[in-house]
Structure formats: structure tokens, C-alpha cells
Amino acid sequence: MYRTHTCGELRAENIGTEVKLSGWVQKTRELGGMTFVDIRDRYGITQLVFDDSKNAQLAENAANLGREYVINIVGDVIERESKNKNIPTGEIEILVKQLIVLNESETPPFTIEDETDGGDELRMKYRYLDLRRSPLQKSLKLRHDMGIAIRNYLHKQGFYEIETPYLIKSTPEGARDFVVPSRMNENQFYALPQSPQTFKQLLMVAGYDKYFQIVKCFRDEDLRADRQPEFTQIDCEMAFVERDDILNVFEGLTKYLFKEVKGFEFEGDFQKMPYDTAMELYGSDKPDIRFDMKFVELTKTVANSGFVVFDSAEYVAGITAKGCSEYTRKQLDALTDFVKKPQIGAQGLVYCKYNEDGTLKSSVDKFFDADALKQWAEVMNAEPGDLMLILAGNKKKTQSALCELRLEMGKQLGLMNRNTFAPLWVVDFPLLEWNEDSKRFFAMHHPFTSPKPDDLHYFDSEPGRMKANAYDLVINGVEIGGGSIRIHDKDIQSKMFDTLGFSKEEANDQFGFLMNAFKYGAPPHGGVAFGFDRLVSLFAGFDSIRDTIAFPKNNSGRDVMIDSPSFIAKEQLDELNIQLKAKQ
RNA sequence: GGUCUGGUAGUUCAGUUGGUUAGAAUGCCGGCCUGUCACGCCGGAGGUCGCGAGUUCGAGUCUCGUCCAGACCGCCA
Numbered sequence: 001m002y003r004t005h006t007c008g009e010l011r012a013e014n015i016g017t018e019v020k021l022s023g024w025v026q027k028t029r030e031l032g033g034m035t036f037v038d039i040r041d042r043y044g045i046t047q048l049v050f051d052d053s054k055n056a057q058l059a060e061n062a063a064n065l066g067r068e069y070v071i072n073i074v075g076d077v078i079e080r081e082s083k084n085k086n087i088p089t090g091e092i093e094i095l096v097k098q099l100i101v102l103n104e105s106e107t108p109p110f111t112i113e114d115e116t117d118g119g120d121e122l123r124m125k126y127r128y129l130d131l132r133r134s135p136l137q138k139s140l141k142l143r144h145d146m147g148i149a150i151r152n153y154l155h156k157q158g159f160y161e162i163e164t165p166y167l168i169k170s171t172p173e174g175a176r177d178f179v180v181p182s183r184m185n186e187n188q189f190y191a192l193p194q195s196p197q198t199f200k201q202l203l204m205v206a207g208y209d210k211y212f213q214i215v216k217c218f219r220d221e222d223l224r225a226d227r228q229p230e231f232t233q234i235d236c237e238m239a240f241v242e243r244d245d246i247l248n249v250f251e252g253l254t255k256y257l258f259k260e261v262k263g264f265e266f267e268g269d270f271q272k273m274p275y276d277t278a279m280e281l282y283g284s285d286k287p288d289i290r291f292d293m294k295f296v297e298l299t300k301t302v303a304n305s306g307f308v309v310f311d312s313a314e315y316v317a318g319i320t321a322k323g324c325s326e327y328t329r330k331q332l333d334a335l336t337d338f339v340k341k342p343q344i345g346a347q348g349l350v351y352c353k354y355n356e357d358g359t360l361k362s363s364v365d366k367f368f369d370a371d372a373l374k375q376w377a378e379v380m381n382a383e384p385g386d387l388m389l390i391l392a393g394n395k396k397k398t399q400s401a402l403c404e405l406r407l408e409m410g411k412q413l414g415l416m417n418r419n420t421f422a423p424l425w426v427v428d429f430p431l432l433e434w435n436e437d438s439k440r441f442f443a444m445h446h447p448f449t450s451p452k453p454d455d456l457h458y459f460d461s462e463p464g465r466m467k468a469n470a471y472d473l474v475i476n477g478v479e480i481g482g483g484s485i486r487i488h489d490k491d492i493q494s495k496m497f498d499t500l501g502f503s504k505e506e507a508n509d510q511f512g513f514l515m516n517a518f519k520y521g522a523p524p525h526g527g528v529a530f531g532f533d534r535l536v537s538l539f540a541g542f543d544s545i546r547d548t549i550a551f552p553k554n555n556s557g558r559d560v561m562i563d564s565p566s567f568i569a570k571e572q573l574d575e576l577n578i579q580l581k582a583k584q
Numbered sequence: 585g586g587u588c589u590g591g592u593a594g595u596u597c598a599g600u601u602g603g604u605u606a607g608a609a610u611g612c613c614g615g616c617c618u619g620u621c622a623c624g625c626c627g628g629a630g631g632u633c634g635c636g637a638g639u640u641c642g643a644g645u646c647u648c649g650u651c652c653a654g655a656c657c658g659c660c661a
Contacts, residue, residue, distance in 0.1 A: 224660090
């Protein structure tokens with residue numbers, strides 16, 4: 001037996017008992033005749049004490065312990081002479097009688113402490129050491145707790161967790177597939193699933209009308225702080241439901257998680273906002289509604305002034321930053337530089353200060369007199385003390401630039417509190433997106449998404465006008481997940497493939513199994529998938545999802561600890577009948 | 585595919601206009617220290633300035649290339 005207790009549980013009431021502990025050496029503090037050693041496991045830290053005058057050999061052995069040695073001790077719990085109120089075990093210490101070194105350790109390349117001195121690169125290379133640190137252990141515990149809560153909730157609601165295969169079939173739509181060669185089927189490849197989409201629909205056809213799975217998905221696309229090549233979804237599907245049945249269940253799940261795991265309760269129902277409204281008011285399909293600062297369109301208000309930037313613009317809109325009329329020239333220049341960054345892409349920024357004394361000062365006074373500016377203020381709901389920031393140009397680009405500016409102002413004004421949670425459902429997405437390069441429509445969500453029934457008649461006349469019965473859950477400007485009511489009618493599905501430019505043969509080749517299934521009584525169904533990693537990082541207050549994952553990959557999709565991906569032996573390639581091509 | 589930022593001691597960083605032997609903190613090693621808990625004090629070791637070219641009398645510093653890491657744009661149904 002290695003231990004009678006963990007390193008985090010001994011308290012004053014244990015004084016006088018003999019205990020056995022195992023753990024890692026956090027730190028040794030030698031004070032001449034006396035040595036203190038902190039022993040750590042995932043439950044906490046306990047102080048060991050060695051007294052030279054009582055056992056000189058033992059004290060010397062203790063003094064020779066290095067950081068991260070794995071040790072096993074037997075000793076008596078005693079009351080500390082000087083207590084430490086900062087840690088739960090601070091009232092007691094262990095007077096050690098026996099010390100066994102279970103394993104020595106090299107000095108780790110960074111300190112195993114809450115605030116480590118290690119940089120990201122090093123921490124990733126030695127991830128198993130990084131994972132010893134308490135913030136990471138808390139993060140993985142949070143992830144575990146959330147997983148359990150999700151399973152409990154959905155189980156109680158009558159859902160079955162059903163596994164679906166990882167080795168599936170490559171399909172042309174959507175993200176790039178990760179591909180796996182098949183040895184037994186020469187020159188053929190499996191693909192790893194981008195999501196279990198078609199399988200969960202087949203489970204609906206099979207009559208498992210409430211399905212879920214906490215499941216890995218794989219997409220071979222470029223990465224970001226909140227994107228990994230393999231990530232985890234809470235994947236769900238229900239049959240005999242309409243949109244609001246699904247929203248209710250998963251709004252319920254979201255509220256349950258916040259309450260169980262964070263002790264946070266939402267008031268009332270989540271807002272439902274049509275996509276068009278989200279774009280108009282926030283310039284984004286995932287608006288951060290922790291703060292207001294909505295867009296106000298000014299295209300008509302500012303028309304025909306002689307200011308060519310506005311006059312020639314398809315779209316002019318602005319936001320009102322409360323209490324910012326005192327912004328200095330330097331701050332305004334910085335905002336202008338911000339919107340002109342290539343990533344933001346605006347040509348310039350027009351501002352108008354509504355001064356405390358009621359006067360108005362804009363960067364375009366040459367073209368607009370006081371009355372005109374007053375009218376801006378009225379339309380934009382600005383009051384003395386406020387600052388109006390206005391962008392103009394192509395509608396789509398200007399909306400997205402103004403969205404970035406709004407978020408930047410929210411950041412500068414401290415309106416994006418990590419402990420505030422503002423959820424909403426964005427609904428009624430466009431069904432299709434026109435792609436200019438390939439001159440064809442793409443499904444905005446995926447090709448199995450049902451059009452809104454009222455829009456079905458546009459299929460032949462104006463497909464681009466159709467709205468989808470699709471929805472996203474957005475919290476604090478993060479897309480937590482989304483879903484849709486699916487097409488369950490083989491004729492509509494076939495029409496959808498037509499519109500997406502699939503020939504009958506292609507559709508049959510790629511998705512024939514689904515169309516076939518739909519011939520045998522497919523129930524109306526729909527579902528949702530939440531990004532589990534993102535949800536955990538939102539709960540943990542992280543900017544990146546990486547520290548919610550035990551072994552994440554870096555920016556380039558590499559695991560720097562195991563050094564993957566890697567080359568494989570020629571024999572392996574031969575067996576797979578694969579020949580590598582030299583890079584051009 | 586693109587834009588930007590960074591790479592100097594085990595680690596985190598500083599390093600001026602291109603100029604003597606590249607510094608600090610921390611960690612590590614040795615010594616002292618009986619109530620520390622960021623222990624303290626004294627001493628010591630520790631450097632391919634990412635890599636390769638170039639400019640120069642002289643490059644950590646300037647130029648070009650390249651590799652690595654991070655953030656973002658494109659991309660991610």
C-alpha cells in the first residue's frame with residue numbers, strides 16, 4: 001500500500017494519527033537543523049518536516065531530494081508550530097519516520113507551479129509535466145465534470161449515447177477530410193468524420209429518436225487558438241421534433257450545465273435573433289451581446305453631402321461609444337489604424353464627438369454642418385459625452401469591419417467581462433451561399449439542412465433567397481454550436497443536391513446510402529452539435545481551447561511532444577501501395 | 585497561400601547609434617542557517633545570441649534567405 005491519505009486531505013482533526021503518503025516533491029526548504037519538504041499530488045500539498053536532532057540520517061536524505069522526485073513516506077500528523085493559512089492543509093505537517101524514494105527525477109525544464117516560468121513551446125513539448133500543474137488539473141477536472149453533467153442530463157431526458165464509426169467515407173462538401181489509406185482495399189481510402197452527421201440521421205431512420213454522443217471530429221483545415229484538427233462535439237439528434245423542441249432541450253442542457261458546474265443561473269429564455277437582424281445590428285452571425293453598441297445604418301442620413309466616400313458607398317453605418325467624446329487625437333488615430341489593418345480592411349474611419357457642452361466635432365466638418373451632425377446624433381441615439389464612429393463602403397466588408405471595431409471598443413471600455421454570460425440563438429440562416437469562383441451555390445450549414453417550409457417555392461426561381469431551418473447557439477460572441485432541422489424527404493434532398501450542382505450520379509455515389517434510407521420511412525428529425533472544447537474554455541475563462549485538451553496540437557497541426565505527423569517507413573508505404581511525390 | 589510578432593544562460597527576459605570580456609532575475613550546484621512555506625545570507629558553474637549567406641575593419645544589433653513558435657486573414661458545409 002502506497003498511501004493511507006492523499007496530499008490534500010489531512011486536517012487538524014487528524015493530528016496524532018500515523019499516515020502514509022505518496023507524491024511528488026514540490027520543494028525542499030533547508031533551515032540547517034531542520035528540513036521542510038512539500039509533497040504534492042493532484043489533491044493538494046502537504047508539508048513534511050525532518051528534524052536533524054531526532055534523526056540525522058533521515059534529515060540528510062530529505063535534504064538530498066530534488067524537485068519532482070516521487071517519494072513515499074510514513075510519519076505522524078502533528079500540529080504546526082507556525083501555521084499557513086493559505087493552504088487547506090496548513091494547520092498540520094507530517095513528522096516523517098520513514099522516507100522511500102520511489103523514483104528520482106531530473107530537474108524539470110520549467111517550474112511545476114500555478115504561475116510557471118515556462119513558455120508555451122516548452123510546456124507543449126513536456127506536456128506531461130505541464131499537466132502536473134494545478135491550473136491544468138483544474139481544467140481537465142472541469143472538462144470531466146461537464147462531460148458527466150451532459151451525460152446525466154441527456155440520459156435523464158431519454159437520450160441514448162451511441163457510437164458511430166471513425167473510418168468512414170470522404171465526401172466533397174465541407175471541410176477537407178483527413179484521409180486514411182486502406183491496406184486491404186488497394187488504392188482506396190477511408191476518411192475521418194468531420195462530424196457524425198449522416199450516421200446520426202441514419203439512427204433517426206432506425207428509430208433511435210433521441211441520440212447523443214460526445215465524440216471526436218476531424219477537419220483538415222488551418223488552425224486558430226479556438227480550432228484543433230481533432231476536436232470534440234456534443235453531437236445530438238432527435239426525431240419527431242420541430243425547431244423549438246430542439247432549442248428547448250439544448251437550452252435546458254446549457255442552463256443545467258451553468259447551474260451544476262458554475263452555479264450560474266440565467267433569467268428567462270435565451271433570445272432568438274434572426275440572422276438578418278444579427279448582421280444588421282452587429283455585423284456578425286455570432287454577436288457578443290454582453291454589451292449594446294448596436295450598428296445604426298446611416299446610408300440615407302448622410303447621402304448627397306458632396307463627401308465622396310459616403311456618397312459613393314453602398315453602405316454607411318456607425319456605432320456610438322458611450323462616454324468617449326474625450327478621446328484624444330492619438331486614440332482616434334489608433335482606432336483608424338486599427339480599422340485600416342489588412343485583417344480588418346476598412347479604408348478609413350469617420351468620427352464625430354458629441355462634446356459635453358453640446359457641440360459636435362467631426363472629422364468631416366468640411367462636408368457636414370452642425371445641423372447635419374445633430375441629425376446623426378439623433379439617429380444614432382448619441383448623447384453629450386459620446387463618440388460616434390462611422391465606416392463606409394461595400395456592405396459586407398463594412399459590416400465585418402464595424403463588427404471588429406465594436407468588439408475593440410467593447411474591450412477598451414471593459415464591457416467584455418469573463419464572468420458575464422450572454423447567450424442567444426441565432427436563427428433563420430440563409431440556406432445557400434453563392435460562390436463566385438466556382439459559380440455555384442454551397443450549403444451554408446450542410447446539404448441536409450431543411451429549407452424553411454415557406455421558402456420551398458424559391459427552389460427553382462431564387463434559391464439564394466431561401467432561409468434554412470438552422471440555428472446557432474452563441475455565448476459571448478463565441479459560436480458554441482449549431483444545428484438544423486434536416487431534410488427527411490428524398491425528393492427535397494435530391495432537389496437540394498441538384499441545386500448544389502451534383503449530378504444524379506454524383507449524388508447517388510456520395511450520398512446514395514442516405515437517399516436509400518429515406519425511401520424506407522424517415523421520420524422528421526433535426527439536431528444540434530455543440531463544440532465541447534469551446535464550451536469548456538468558456539466555462540474556464542480561457543481564450544484558447546488548448547488548455548482544455550490534455551494533449552493538443554499546435555498552430556501547424558503538430559504534436560510537438562510525440563513529434564507527429566511523421567514520415568513512415570518505405571515498407572509501410574509499399575504495403576499500402578502508396579508512392580510519395582517530391583514537392584515541386 | 586498571405587500579414588504581423590517573437591527566437592539571447594536550464595527558464596523568463598534586457599541588451600542603447602554596429603564597437604572592450606553579452607547582463608538581470610529565477611532555477612541548478614556548493615557552503616552557512618532549528619519554524620520555513622516566493623525562506624534568508626555567501627559563493628560558483630552555466631551562452632552555437634535559431635540556422636545559413638551577405639554588408640562591414642568589426643554583426644546579438646543591419647540586409648536577404650531559411651527553420652521554429654504564436655496571433656490573425658483566406659480557409660473551417
